[in-house]
Amino acid sequence: MKLWTWVKRGSTVSLLALTFAQGGGAAAETAPRSGRYGSLVLAVRGSSVSGVFADVRGGINGMPSFSCIFLLRGTLSGPRAALETWYPGEAERIAGTLTFTAEGAELRLVEDHGGCSMTTGGMVDKPYTLPREVQAGEARPENWRGVGLVTARRAALRTELGQAPRRTPYLVADDAVVVLERREGWVRALYQGGKAPVVGWLPATDLAVEEP
Template structure:
């Protein structure tokens, strides 16, 4: 399990753990934990006043090294053990262990499998306490990807995810003049999901501009370029009676097989949804 966590402080030892190989703190009232990185890999943990020993796998860098830290990753008011190590030049892998009072042992924090997540596990994670959201960011090749997680009970679920759009820029510019900041990165479709995996909403925004947590997604806006732009009911349709005209402003919501879903706010009829072909497959 590769998990990355940044920030946090507290417990018995208040010193930041950027380079240390041992740490001591309380995982629950009256339950001290002392963890030490083993020379042969993994982490040895002594739990409770009796010092029961548990071995956890942790993570390691190319030299077999790891660093120890602690943070409340699951928002239960207690600190969790965090083992982290650099992977490559920009990514950081971290294993997070939570104390289970019933067994008196540490349990690995796991992410759900079989989801639309871009990163394999959690990477370079930031913990947003105000929205109770975990933000996981990883780099693959030249691209950065972000996955957001929340808790449903005691388990994590994928709450928000991005999918990069692979439209050709000249083809897009021939149809829509998109309002997006240069530092927002390439366009991506952001989706919000329910705990059961249902997609609740889509919106197109910059791939590097993580949407605000806990509020509805808002897509970037664009100006229609063509003098008469057909607006179709679904991707692949070949006929329609609906049209947009040059200068109409739309909000970008989704992309599918070279088609963009847009929302036009008609002054008299309200929001109008439709699909615009950009680059047919």
């Protein structure tokens, strides 16, 4: 808005326009939303957030493969959440913070998980920036119930509940998925790591699932 004021300088009276930016110049807060943020998949429900971070580098032409993989959960206060993060089956918990921004999200940990310094470059000294990716169709975040990480060596994606057909797409250990639906002993999951998103049923025993 503009505020007009009269200023007297000697015998001259002039009119000045003072412009004030609404909001005091502070950046607008971004509402937390489920979605894919680079290597991080997040599910938000109310004041709770859960996610899975999975980034693998190398493994080509004889080079070693390095991975930065962990689950997270936290409680939101505005656009920020205090987190605990861990790898399935391990007792260690590493604290951190997640902040939603206009461009996506920022993740910061008090200590890096094993392999992260060789892939992401670390998340301790400064926030790790994660751009939000636009989803469409069945991948729309409003359909997301939670997240999961494949723990089985190989997990077949089924179009229907029950025995997997002889030829069917499959996921491997440490693949990240979105949980769309749960039935007793089964999880309907969305996998976005290939050339195109794919949806199918997985045995719940093949996954580590985290829901807000």
